[in-house]
Amino acid sequence: MPILSKEEAQTILKKAMAFSKAEDCTISLSGSEGGNIRYARNAVSTAGDINSMSLGVTSAFGKRTGTATINEFDDASLQKVVHRAEELAKLAPENPEYMPLLGPQTYPESITYNPATAAINPDKRADAVGKSLQVAKEGKLEAAGFLENGTGFNSFMNSKGLFAYNKDTDVSFSVTLRNEAGTGSGYISKSYNDVARLDTLALTKIAASKANGSAGAKAIEPGKYTVILEPLAASDMVDNMFNGFDARNADEGRSFMSKKGGGTRMGEQLFDPNVTIYNDPMDPILPSSTWTGDGRPQRKTVWVDKGVVKNLAYSRYWAQQKGVDAVPPARRMIMQGGTSSIADMIKNTDRGILVTRFWYIRFVDPQTLLLTGLTRDGTFYIENGKIKFPIKNFRFNESPVIMLNNVEELGKAERVGNLVVPPMKIRDFTFTSLSDAV
Amino acid sequence: MKRRDFLHYTGLGLGAAILSNIPLPGKAVSPEVLLDNPIDTTVKKQLADVVLTTAKSKGASYADVRIGRYLRQYITTRERNVESITNTESYGIGIRVIANGSWGFAATDRMDKESIAKATDTAVAIAKVNAKLQIEPVQLAPQKGYGEVNWKTPIEKNGLEVPLKEKVDLLLAANNVALTNGASFINNSLFLINEQKYFASTDGSYIDQDIHRIWPTFTVTKTDKKSGKFETRNALSAPMGMGYEYLMPREEDKIKGIITLYKNRYDLLEDVKTATLHVDEKLKAKPVEPGKYDLVLDPTNLFLTIHESVGHPTELDRVLGYEANYAGTSFVTLDKWKSKNFNFGSKLVNFVADKTQQNSLGAVGYDDEGVKTKEWDLIKDGILVNYQATRDQAHIIGLKESQGCSYADDWSSVQFQRMPNVSLQVGKSPLQPADMIKKIEKGLYMFGRNSYSIDQQRYNFQFSSQLCYEIKNGAITGLVRDAAYQANTQEFWNSCSAICDQSDFRLGGSFFDGKGQPSQVSAVSHGCATSKFSGVNVINTGRKI
Known part of the structure; x- marks a missing residue:
């Protein structure tokens, strides 16, 4: 649910925009899903999955603006959030730096979304960490690391006819290896758009070699x-x-x-x-x-x-x-x-x-x-x-x-x-x- | 996606530009939502019981649940303008369980019983997956259930109930003071936080807490177009575990010396005016001569040195290696504690950890795993005697109960070991900063937090200040610039040669202290009185580009 397509996002934004009575209105809709796994002392310490989606409305009357956000998307909720932003705008002090909204723009299609990265799940994260732990255990080193992946979409529409949409993915991994005596420590950190480039085994080996090489x-x-x-x-x-x-x-x-x-x-x-x-x-x-x-x-x-x-x-x-x-x-x-x-x-x-x-x-x-x-x-x-x-x-x-x-x-x-x-x-x-x- | 990217993308009047470095979880709401009544405890108890029953039935040996409503109001202004007013509410439930000897966690903002039961299932399932990679089972210190209890920050005036206009008017009045006295710019902000937290566990506790924090802060800037130079001076306020009364000045809370300093009440207008004079003086100040100095550190500066060099290294999770991949480990290893003779500081140095000090950021009735808060010694007569621990760490240092150091910054975050207040105990004999200065031949007197950096095991640090006065032959000669002190933690605290008395005791604090992956913030205070450190290395940080 949190990752909407361009068309799905546009439909919700249009519906919300129809409720606007402000002079200017900008509505954004964003969502993300992802998870992480953290390990230390050669064992997993915490892991979690986090999903969220929210819609934000900024309404303006003259140079007064108000913003309200909601995480429910039925008609009544959309109407409520637009109304609330308008009420807030009327109460707000004038912002002398307020700029009129931009009209429609043309943007090239981005290359920020990678389906393989979007498909990472808790099992894949645990597998990747398992490989990293294997290097640590075999090398008699102590590992602490963190693997996190996320997929997100961002979209917005304004009352001047501008619509924008983007979808992205990312995965990041870092690990610290220390020797038993605590006299050597090595680290590696990498982030990728495409998870195919991530090799936790090879990366952990680099950190291991630094840990051994830095001792004494x-x-x-x-x-x-x-x-x-x-x-x-x-x-x-x-x-x-x-x-x-x-x-x-x-x-x-x-x-x-x-x-x-x-x-x-x-x-x-x-x-x-x-x-x-x-x-x-x-x-x-x-x-x-x-x-x-x-x-x-x-x-x-x-x-x-x-x-x-x-x-x-x-x-x-x-x-x-x-x-x-x-x-x-x-x-x-x-x-x-x-x-x-x-x-x-x-x-x-x-x-x-x-x-x-x-x-x-x-x-x-x-x-x-x-x-x-x-x-x-x-x-x-x-x-x-x-x-x-x-x-x-x-x-x-x-x-x-x-x-x-x-x-x-x-x-x-x-x-x-x-x-x-x-x-x-x-x-x-x-x-x-x-x-x-x- | 990182929060910073999210704010960058959306940027819809959420004050994205100014707040991009400040954590801002939750959804934006109208100011009146912040005044809604807290969720009824009967409802919260029913929801909590869904978790506890479900967790047990799925095979969890322990479960705790935190139902949190976190309200935040951030107001930022510059010169004559309000840049942003941000009101957020974050409401949801975080579920933590032990199954097969391993921790599992899940959170949701869907507050119906079905969604909560499903999240509980997820938490148990994650625990079971993690158990396969576990070396030894989690061992919890025993904790008795307290039944249904509550606790509230003893505030006099709820900052969220103060009309928005009154708060904006105060900030803009302060900005006017700066601008009419010759400042080029002023950025002036107010942060208000209310955590309404409900905790329940399979131990039989149902704890309802209402926690308030406030932080007013500003930066006054003066530019000199001709030379291309600029100087700033930040507020000498402290973030506090207080209500809006902190912003209602009181003469008895002022300490008048070379500059006016504040205890439990802060005079924003007065401090802005002084700061505006200071930026002028700072532009004209001479550069510091590098070398060894006796340092006189005001609590507005020393609190951060305490935080970094005493607070963080005595965190037991760092000592054990849980933070090795991010914040780092600690030089205060278990063997030093076991020796019972590790000289952390001079005999004058006594550090107490607590989560009970009135007006402090760390004060709560119970921590985020249902342990009643207390105080204990960390450093006694200069010797390392204890650490900061949670329930699953207590046995490692031979404790029969947790010290109550568990905290999560949101319902959606996993609770873990966070720093309690860590405070330097005051000197037993009467001593004022002025008496201290009289006896110093070559010294520097520093106020306010500025640049701070310390290594990953907390040996080597460097701090600078907002204001640095030179002391020569027992008298203050004027401001100097570009001074930073560099030291080794153990040498520094062993060089502590005098501490002022209780009348000079004040709290400083960190409102957004970061730790963990994913990173979480916490707020913590550090109390102390003005203290003297002999023969500390000071460098000159002036450069030309």
Whole structure:
């Protein structure tokens, strides 16, 4: 029931829209179904299935809006929710930033739905986890992991004749393996649109090899080092940068994208020429909906081209204030990779550090985007082109903006969470203290 | 689908942009729905009994049921505008069972008896599937049934009953104070939460609870176009387990020092005005010289250091490895506890865990597996003496009963071990911050939470503040910027050299503390008085891009 087809969704939306008496009305209908299984200490700890569907109505009279939501879909309930949104709108304070609704739009068909992923059930999840546990038990390691899959649909209609529909699937898996002595820890995390790509056995083996390889870490002095960031570590850093690609905050002078003297840094060479970042709803590895929550078409957009800032995101209100195109914000960013590999990068490094992932990253200074956090689950010292030994974890204080000015090499980009990023070799990365954590 | 994506997709006036990082379960409702009477306990008991009977008949050895109605109202404003008013209600039932020695869980918002019985079947079936992958059966600490009992947060004024206009007017009046005093921007929000929870179990408890929490918070920003610099100062309020009375200032709840601080009542207008002056000062402040300092940490800053470096590592599920794949494990391993001589901190350091402290976020009568709440020592005279446990963990540390640390953030979430309030006990001799400062040659005095980060076993941390004053030769010289303290947990708490007395004791808290997969939030308070830490490493975080 929670996953409706385009036609089924449209029928309910039309029925609800017929009850509207507001000047503007937007109705959304969304549903999701999915489940998860969690394990720790080599046994399942929790598991669950979650389904939901709900309809939301936003009614507007002038610049006053009200929103109400319901999870029942009979005629009387639809009428009630529309009426409630209208009542709320009449009570609401005026929103001076309210924008008139968009008219009908054309969107290409997305590629976000995969039938095999949608067919995952509790048995399949348990099987996948069974394979992961097998690796742990055979390797005398302790596993803790999480597997989650979901299928969702989103649709909306407005009183200006706009209708949009999208259906998507996703599956994500992560596992941590630790040795019995608690001196080594390894981790892997992968997300896919297509479950056929998920191999929990192979992935758990990677985590196992990290757990064994990281045991007996030695301490080395903190300081500035050349680092080779695996895609997970690279994504941890760059992910924290994208919220800053907002034109309004930049124009208001409270962002790293703000320009001295006023305005934004659009058009400036802010990063190394190797850095190109875009989003593309039709990317096969990281597909996304072809429309945004307010009905704007989501197109391929280049945000950074060869280090130059090419676009910032605008709300429709802010775009109108500035007289520019309202480029919608992109969440699923892709950083273009290079031709190198992690093995090549190690070979080309005289003295450096290989980082599996970072942890507990927080902003320290929004002005420079300085972040702090720690390495975790496998950090290794490199000398004369070879991995020499595992090292104790470091705390870093570094800005992704500075980091992306110090790029030496990029490898092949891959999906990590909701990003696509390459492994990268970075010079002068700042580690400020040691941690005993394993 | 992740909630963030969901909000992103729908984005229908739900305040999606501003609230995208804040958990917002439930469906949007009109404000008057939040005032509807709670569900009748007779009805809840009947529904609970359906679960308990069905579970037993399907072969469960234990079952508990939580019928929850969670009401949330979030108001966000910026400058002269209300950005969003979000009212949500989440009503449903969560069913947890033990069958074949394994846990199973299912939840539904279909509140007819048939749907509830079906969900119970599912929970038992999941338990039986999971049992095949189980190593040892779940072992529950004994718990007597309490019969039909209830508990309510002792509030004076229900924030959800205060007219919306009054709340919006207060926030906009505060914004006006900021703007007329020279702030460039202000984001000002109010969060109100009411959990109406009913718990029943096969042990014979039927517990009805009505829990209230409130959190007013803001950020004042000042930009300097010429230099391209900007500074912010956040509210020095605390999230509290209180009603709207928290927003009704009272002189006796103010502590007046270099800045005014608040105990159980908060003066929003006053704090916004002070914050507006502070952002100006912060723009002109000199950078901190990195090095070793004696730190004087106000409770508005220290509470978060307690939360991260004491609260989390003493969670027994982390110690055992249940959180290894996400939040991490803990340096406070069982062997350290068994040794009875692990020096967590200096002799002055005493930490008490509780779920009973009045006005705290953690205060409830009973936890989410029907255990009456209490308080106990975690660190005694600097030595590690205990952890935080639930019923299925109690036997691991030799306890005969649970400490009452079970919590779920919604009826649809599985309850698990969550942090109780963890508070630093005050100094026994009279001591005020001003006395402390007089004796410091080279120090920093910090207020307010800011950047925070700690490793996955809770050894190495880094914290910064909203306001950092330099102390030189016993006197405060002025604000400095870009200061963050970095330390090792055990070294830090062993460097604790003075703690102020009861008159300076205040609660701070985390309103949306995340843990678990799928992630759940919880709210928890940490009390302390201003404390001194000798010779702590401070770094300068200023950079140029």
